[in-house]
């Protein structure tokens with residue numbers, strides 16, 4: 312009697328451990344160095360090609376970082392942003408907020424190399440997450456945050472979903488928080504990740520209402536620094552200019568640093584969505600915190616890890632795309 316009860320206990324425990332093992336092996340979630348056995352050079356290849364490309368084009372980190380953000384906010388980080396439109400389907404990359412999405416060729420170059428080295432192993436979603444990190448890290452000559460891997464690629468990409476999920480530059484604090492909360496990201500993540508605007512550019516038409524016609528009376532946005540507004544008016548001459556771009560972090564738009572937050576405090580956030588971070592006490596406290604030396608980089612890495620885990624496909628879900636622009 313006692314013996315069979317012990318047997319039962321041992322068998323139950325073994326079954327439980329086996330199930331746990333299966334779950335871990337099938338990749339229930341992301342992990343460190345997922346390709347260690349299946350493609351040991353994968354992360355090195357991504358870094359080498361990304362650094363080679365960034366060395367000759369300093370605008371790429373902003374492109375790849377934003378592309379990863381857009382990927383994760385629409386259907387999770389599943390490389391849906393990389394899919395081309397087809398006869399039947401307008402893909403994410405052809406939605407209006409695509410404005411300035413670029414760097415697809417870098418992902419394609421990395422994917423081509425990886426398909427030669429270890430065919431069918433490394434997902435486009437992981438390549439994008441790694442390349443975004445590596446591109447930003449080039450100026451520091453070391454990885455700036457940890458990227459867990461094991462994402463799989465989705466088969467669906469929809470322009471309509473991109474429009475519905477990518478936050479707009481005219482969002483206020485309430486709608487920004489709602490957008491991030493819908494991705495399980497916090498107030499802290501919202502403020503910290505907005506610091507990505509320390510690199511890159513924005514098109515005039517996305518903020519020139521703040522310069523010329525804020526309330527429809529030919530006025531400017533009172534929450535925009537008037538010196539900065541005058542400077543911006545010299546760059547953006549009309550409300551409808553959708554071709555000129557300006558640096559989001561004036562005079563430092565190629566350097567990943569925490570200037571975004573000190574600029575914000577001087578009322579030099581370019582978009583209404585940037586300025587909105589000062590309209591909430593909790594958010595503006597976090598802005599102050601990010602100005603303290605060293606804080607931003609640590610926090611950014613942690614929030615990127617959370618962003619990089621949104622709605623991921625793992626295990627046998629999705630696929631490993633052969634070509635990042637088309638489903639298999």
Ligand code: HEM
Nearest residue numbers: 373376377380410411478479480504507511512513514584
């Ligand atoms: C908080 C909500 C956000 C809004 C409303 C927003 C909006 C925008 C807009 C309108 C642009 C300019 C696009 C253009 O004119 O071409 C832009 C650029 C950019 N965004 Fe955001 N963004 C947000 C969050 C993020 C996050 C979370 C990241 C990354 C972690 C990010 C990274 C970037 C980068 C790097 C650029 C520069 C792109 C370039 O230089 O081409 N943004 N964003």
Ligand SMILES: *[C@@H]1O[C@H](CO)[C@@H](O)[C@H](O)[C@H]1NC(C)=O
Nearest residue numbers: 396397398399400401637638
């Ligand atoms: C487009 O849709 C039609 C009808 O639903 C289908 O037969 C065709 O294969 C689709 N083409 C592509 C490229 O998906």
Ligand SMILES: *[C@@H]1O[C@H](CO)[C@@H](O)[C@H](O)[C@H]1NC(C)=O
Nearest residue numbers: 404405406407409410412413
């Ligand atoms: C962005 O979308 C427009 C249509 O709204 C399209 O003509 C353009 O090719 C797209 N740009 C990119 C980089 O996909």
Ligand SMILES: *[C@@H]1O[C@H](CO)[C@@H](O)[C@H](O)[C@H]1NC(C)=O
Nearest residue numbers: 367368370371374413414415
């Ligand atoms: C750098 O990359 C961006 C984005 O792909 C591209 O638009 C630009 O033409 C490139 N610049 C140079 C000098 O190659």
Ligand SMILES: *[C@@H]1O[C@H](CO)[C@@H](O)[C@H](O)[C@H]1NC(C)=O
Nearest residue numbers: 481482483484485486487590
């Ligand atoms: C924020 O924007 C939403 C949607 O446009 C609007 O309904 C809401 O009243 C705005 N909130 C504030 C505090 O302005």
Ligand SMILES: *[C@@H]1O[C@H](CO)[C@@H](O)[C@H](O)[C@H]1NC(C)=O
Nearest residue numbers: 387493494495620621622623
């Ligand atoms: C957010 O978390 C909830 C509860 O854990 C989960 O059901 C949902 O899928 C998550 N959403 C995203 C976009 O990850």
Ligand SMILES: *[C@@H]1O[C@H](CO)[C@@H](O)[C@H](O)[C@H]1NC(C)=O
Nearest residue numbers: 523524525526527528529550
């Ligand atoms: C400013 O906005 C008002 C109200 O929307 C509009 O009637 C007017 O034409 C706009 N002015 C310009 C220069 O676009």
Ligand SMILES: *[C@@H]1O[C@H](CO)[C@@H](O)[C@H](O)[C@H]1NC(C)=O
Nearest residue numbers: 407410411516551552553554
């Ligand atoms: C820019 O504006 C022009 C004129 O209004 C329009 O034809 C064009 O499609 C716009 N381009 C983009 C990328 O929105």
Ligand SMILES: *[C@@H]1O[C@H](CO)[C@@H](O)[C@H](O)[C@H]1NC(C)=O
Nearest residue numbers: 538539542543560561562563
């Ligand atoms: C950028 O630097 C130049 C030269 O130092 C200076 O004249 C200009 O005012 C600066 N721009 C901004 C927006 O701070």
Ligand SMILES: *[C@@H]1O[C@H](CO)[C@@H](O)[C@H](O)[C@H]1NC(C)=O
Nearest residue numbers: 536537538539576577578579
């Ligand atoms: C506006 O910017 C200038 C520097 O360009 C700065 O001296 C001033 O304090 C800023 N104004 C506000 C209200 O922050």
Ligand SMILES: *[C@@H]1O[C@H](CO)[C@@H](O)[C@H](O)[C@H]1NC(C)=O
Nearest residue numbers: 394395396415634635636637
């Ligand atoms: C996707 O479209 C781009 C141009 O928009 C093209 O250069 C690329 O070759 C296409 N990729 C595939 C796999 O068709």
